[in-house]
Amino acid sequence: MQTENRVFDDFVKFMNGAAGTLAGMGREAEAATRQRAREWIGGLDFVSREEFEAVKAMAAAARDEADALKARLDALEKAAKPKAAPKA
CATH class of the missing domain: 1.20.5 (Single alpha-helices involved in coiled-coils or other helix-helix interfaces)
Structure with missing residues (x-):
C-alpha cells in the first residue's frame, strides 16, 4: 500500500534500517560473547x-x-x- 505521505514512508524506511542494524549488533554481541567464553573455558584445562x-x-x-x-x-x-x- 503506497501512501502519499513521504514522512511516513521515510519513517518506515528508517525503522527497517534500525531493525536491521540492531539485529546485526545482536549477532556481533553473540559472536563476541561466544569467543570470550571459548577463551575462558580454554584456560581451564578442559x-x-x-x-x-x-x-x-x-x-x-x-x-x-x-x-x-x-x-x-x-x-x-x-x-x-x-x-x-x-x-x-
Missing part, C-alpha cells in the same frame, strides 16, 4: 569430547590387558605351586 573418549578407550584397553595378565599370572602360580606329598 578437554574435548574426542580427547575424553580416546583416553576412556585406552583406559578400558589397559584394564582388559591387566585382567588378562592377572589371570595368566594366577595360572602360572597355580602350576608352579608344589603339590603336597601324600601322607603315609
Whole structure:
C-alpha cells in the first residue's frame, strides 16, 4: 500500500534500517560473547569430547590387558605351586 505521505514512508524506511542494524549488533554481541567464553573455558584445562573418549578407550584397553595378565599370572602360580606329598 503506497501512501502519499513521504514522512511516513521515510519513517518506515528508517525503522527497517534500525531493525536491521540492531539485529546485526545482536549477532556481533553473540559472536563476541561466544569467543570470550571459548577463551575462558580454554584456560581451564578442559578437554574435548574426542580427547575424553580416546583416553576412556585406552583406559578400558589397559584394564582388559591387566585382567588378562592377572589371570595368566594366577595360572602360572597355580602350576608352579608344589603339590603336597601324600601322607603315609
